[in-house]
Amino acid sequence: MPMIRESIVITADRQGQAHIAPIGLIAEGDGWIIAPFRPSTTLDNLRAVPFATASHTDDVRVFAGCLTSRRDWPTIASDNVPVPRLAAALAHAELAVTEVRDDPERPRFLCRVVSIATHAPFPGFNRAKAAVIEAAILVSRLQMLPRERIQRELNHLQSAVDKTGGPEEAEAWRWLMEKVQAHERGPISVHNP
Numbered sequence: 001m002p003m004i005r006e007s008i009v010i011t012a013d014r015q016g017q018a019h020i021a022p023i024g025l026i027a028e029g030d031g032w033i034i035a036p037f038r039p040s041t042t043l044d045n046l047r048a049v050p051f052a053t054a055s056h057t058d059d060v061r062v063f064a065g066c067l068t069s070r071r072d073w074p075t076i077a078s079d080n081v082p083v084p085r086l087a088a089a090l091a092h093a094e095l096a097v098t099e100v101r102d103d104p105e106r107p108r109f110l111c112r113v114v115s116i117a118t119h120a121p122f123p124g125f126n127r128a129k130a131a132v133i134e135a136a137i138l139v140s141r142l143q144m145l146p147r148e149r150i151q152r153e154l155n156h157l158q159s160a161v162d163k164t165g166g167p168e169e170a171e172a173w174r175w176l177m178e179k180v181q182a183h184e185r186g187p188i189s190v191h192n193p
């Protein structure tokens with residue numbers, strides 16, 4: 001199994017309009033593969049402008065926000081590619097597409113790392129942050145997964161958020177639960193085991 005790094009990927013259209021999306025970058029050799037499912041703005045943008053940035057942030061509200069119509073996160077111009085990076089990035093990589101492997105469901109954009117920069121220290125692991133990212137992945141698959149599985153996994157994740165999270169994780173969790181509730185058209189009873 002390849003290693004996957006959950007990142008905030010920014011792409012841009014031909015007019016320079018940036019688009020922010022959480023994407024799992026797949027390791028391949030010295031580079032990374034961006035594999036967007038169709039249809040997707042990230043995919044359209046990569047075809048139009050074959051560059052991206054991958055920002056690594058510990059602010060998990062960006063992951064939860066992008067899945068709950070809160071995509072307006074501050075960005076900063078990059079040094080070497082025509083796509084900005086996330087202002088809140090602890091580190092970021094600037095990527096150039098070198099090959100496209102087409103696929104009816106999930107094309108793969110192989111990227112060369114043009115440059116890497118560090119902006120702030122890594123503050124350490126936190127289980128609530130990891131739980132929010134897991135929940136964000138579940139929320140991105142609400143249409144595909146059975147309700148019982150979503151409920152079971154959210155119950156488990158909620159305990160890490162309650163026991164180890166701070167205000168940012170609580171806010172990100174609330175956004176995600178609101179989306180789950182809207183999807184189910186009724187309250188979902190997430191509780192501590």
Ligand SMILES: Cc1cc2nc3c(=O)[nH]c(=O)nc-3n(C[C@H](O)[C@H](O)[C@H](O)COP(=O)(O)O)c2cc1C
Nearest residue numbers: 006021022023024035036037040041042136137140
């Ligand atoms: C941690 C995480 C990783 C994700 N990885 C992918 C991915 O590799 N490919 C993908 O198509 N969507 C992925 N998603 C879902 C996308 O973020 C979401 O569908 C997004 O809106 C992409 O579509 P867009 O480019 O049109 O915005 C991921 C979501 C999360 C929370």
